[in-house]
Amino acid sequence: xxxxxxxxxxxxxxxxxxxxxxxxxxxxxxxxxxxxxxxxxxxxxxxxxxxxxxxxxxxxxxxxxxxxxxxxxxxxxxxxxxxxxxxxxxxxxxxxxxxxxxxxxxxxxxxxxxxxxxxxxxxxxxxxxxxxxxxxxxxxxxxxxxxxxxxxxxxxxxxxxxxxxxxxxxxxxxxxxxxxxxxxxxxxxxxxxxxxxxxxxxxxxxxxxxxxxxxxxxx
Amino acid sequence: xxxxxxxxxxxxxxxxxxxxxxxxxxxxxxxxxxxxxxxxxxxxxxxxxxxxxxxxxxxxxxxxxxxxxxxxxxxxxxxxxxxxxxxxxxxxxxxxxxxxxxxxxxxxxxxxxxxxxxxxxxxxxxxxxxxxxxxxxxxxxxxxxxxxxxxxxxxxxxxxxxxxxxxxxxxxxxxxxxxxxxxxxxxxxxxxxxxxxxxxxxxxxxxxxxxxxxxxxxx
Numbered sequence: 001x002x003x004x005x006x007x008x009x010x011x012x013x014x015x016x017x018x019x020x021x022x023x024x025x026x027x028x029x030x031x032x033x034x035x036x037x038x039x040x041x042x043x044x045x046x047x048x049x050x051x052x053x054x055x056x057x058x059x060x061x062x063x064x065x066x067x068x069x070x071x072x073x074x075x076x077x078x079x080x081x082x083x084x085x086x087x088x089x090x091x092x093x094x095x096x097x098x099x100x101x102x103x104x105x106x107x108x109x110x111x112x113x114x115x116x117x118x119x120x121x122x123x124x125x126x127x128x129x130x131x132x133x134x135x136x137x138x139x140x141x142x143x144x145x146x147x148x149x150x151x152x153x154x155x156x157x158x159x160x161x162x163x164x165x166x167x168x169x170x171x172x173x174x175x176x177x178x179x180x181x182x183x184x185x186x187x188x189x190x191x192x193x194x195x196x197x198x199x200x201x202x203x204x205x206x207x208x209x210x211x212x213x214x215x216x217x218x219x
Numbered sequence: 220x221x222x223x224x225x226x227x228x229x230x231x232x233x234x235x236x237x238x239x240x241x242x243x244x245x246x247x248x249x250x251x252x253x254x255x256x257x258x259x260x261x262x263x264x265x266x267x268x269x270x271x272x273x274x275x276x277x278x279x280x281x282x283x284x285x286x287x288x289x290x291x292x293x294x295x296x297x298x299x300x301x302x303x304x305x306x307x308x309x310x311x312x313x314x315x316x317x318x319x320x321x322x323x324x325x326x327x328x329x330x331x332x333x334x335x336x337x338x339x340x341x342x343x344x345x346x347x348x349x350x351x352x353x354x355x356x357x358x359x360x361x362x363x364x365x366x367x368x369x370x371x372x373x374x375x376x377x378x379x380x381x382x383x384x385x386x387x388x389x390x391x392x393x394x395x396x397x398x399x400x401x402x403x404x405x406x407x408x409x410x411x412x413x414x415x416x417x418x419x420x421x422x423x424x425x426x427x428x429x430x431x432x433x434x435x436x437x438x
Contacts, residue, residue, distance in 0.1 A: 008227030009269050011312060050228050050310035056301040079296050080314055082275040091269035093230060093312070095299055150369070 009082070010092040013060040014045035014133065016078070016140035017068070018122060019101040020157050020170050025144075027122035027137060028067065028101075029129070033115050036088045037130035041118065043137065045094065060097040067117070068101065070108040074156045074219050075099045078136075078143050086132050094131075098140045100156035100219070103170075123176065147219065148174045153193050155213040161197060163208040164188060193217040228301070229311040232279040233264035233352065235297070235359035236287070237341060238320040239376050239389050244363075246341035246356060247286065247320075248348070252334050255307045256349035260337065262356065264313065279316040286336070287320065289327040293375045293438050294318045297355075297362050305351050313350075317359045319375035319438070322389075342395065366438065367393045372412050374432040380416060382427040383407060412436040 017028040029041045046063040053059040060075050078096040086092055101108070111117050120127060122141055127134055148154050148171060157170050168184050188194060195214045200207035236247040248260045265282040272278040279294050297315040305311055320327070330336050339346060341360055346353055367373050367390060376389050387403050407413060414433045419426035 009230055009267060011228055011230060048228060048312075050303065054302055056299055056312065077298055080275055080299060083273055084269065093267075093275065093314075095312075 010087060010090055011048040011056075011095075012045055012092065013048065013056055013063060013095050013097060014043045014136055015060050015064055015075070016043055016096065016098045016122075016137055017064065017072075017101055018098060018140075018144065018157065019106055019119065020103055020173055021106060021119060023169075023173065025122040025141070025173055026119040027140075028109070029118045029120050029127070030067070031116040031118075032130055040130040041120075041127065042130035043096075043133045056095045057097065060095075060099075064099060067110060068108050069110050070105055072099045072101065076219070078140050081132055081136065094136070096136050096140060098144060100154070102157060102159055103162075103166075104159040145174060145176075151187070152219055153188075153191065153217075154219070155193065155217055156219055158213075161199065161210040161212055163201060163203065163210060165203070165208060167211070229306060229308055230267040230275075230314075231264055231311065232267065232275055232282060232314050232316060233262045233355055234279050234283055234294070235262055235315065235317045235341075235356055236283065236291075236320055237317060237359075237363065237376065238325055238338065239322055239392055240325060240338060242388075242392065244341040244360070244392055245338040246359075247328070248337045248339050248346070249286070250335040250337075251349055259349040260339075260346065261349035262315075262352045275314045276316065279314075279318075283318060286329060287327050288329050289324055291318045291320065295438070297359050300351055300355065313355070315355050315359060317363060319373070321376060321378055322381075322385075323378040364393060364395075370406070371438055372407075372410065372436075373438070374412065374436055375438055377432075380418065380429040380431055382420060382422065382429060384422070384427060386430070 019026050028044060030044045032038055032040055032042050044063060044067055048056065048059045053062060057075055064072060075097050078098055080093055080095050082093045084091045109117065127137065154170055154174055158166060164185065168179060172178055193214050194211050197210045197212060199210040201210060238245050247263060249263045251257050251259055251261050263282060263286055267275065267278045272281060276294055283291060294316050297317055299312055299314050301312045303310045328336065346356065348356065373389050373393055377385060383404065387398060391397050412433050413430050416429045416431060418429040420429060
């Protein structure tokens, strides 16, 4: 077994599952039940199972399915982390993915009996996570921000129907700064990713129209 | 051995090494000497060697060092490809990188006796490459284009000293369309990535000033 472990690195996946809550970007952390790094907080992850998984992405979806009871539309690769020292079990490769959970689906997160779950502030730099997961988290946040900064709307983080006010707020939370309302609205008018609905909710001053993501939207 | 191959996937790296030549974006292909896919053209690649490599990127640099006699400044991860069917040897992970070779360094490419090398048109879709390397190539081109489209200057593809005319041409070749000269020049004036030199070469009408990348430039 020692010989084969020298020839074949350990291959796993880790996932930064984001949602927006309490006016901030949140990431799911789990407290590890087993060694290595037992009792420490980490991103959820698992070892690739070649007999079960048809790809690294499907491994990430399998690991997520143990934590979240809904199918997530978006699971996207961020980058790999690798080397002899990042896991005490030996030379290892971790492929990091991020996934986005809509605002109204956090109740779909299933807390298993043996481990503790937490929605931590994703932008805080205070997390001392297991393995190299603090670096994982900052890379995942950076990728998410870069997409939103490049004008991709973070519709996967919103409920199925949402107001433009909600959309602007989620966008601002990810970017970490306020946006000018009139230029943001102008941009949304030209967007093919939004579908107007003939439904309204009570707004702060007057009824606010609801929108949904178009079928062709991709993050 | 069969059991371990079921538990541990094969992990390798593949590299799309780009340069600009003959007014087009070129990618290095090698003709495979050994099975699987012997005699077919492929991106250069190799199996991760945990006892030699300190990371997947250093594996990519090791594989490149067998082909190119200079240290390449830029070797960047594109994404992973994985699954049970992409390599006849079993469940495998390939981590794709791209690297950029400056215009005046193509002579640094060492042709080994046992394999044939070719600089193929990277934008042609006619390549029927071994494994899933045709898809690798199109993903690497897409990543390179996205960077250049997001206004990152492709300075790694230029010689150490270059004219603005050369820079515009290389940028146009990658993007696949001409750029307006005056707005491109305006953008370059504001760029912190360029350093003016007090050196000139003969230009089409008058002497053309030479430039180099600033120390802080990163692609």
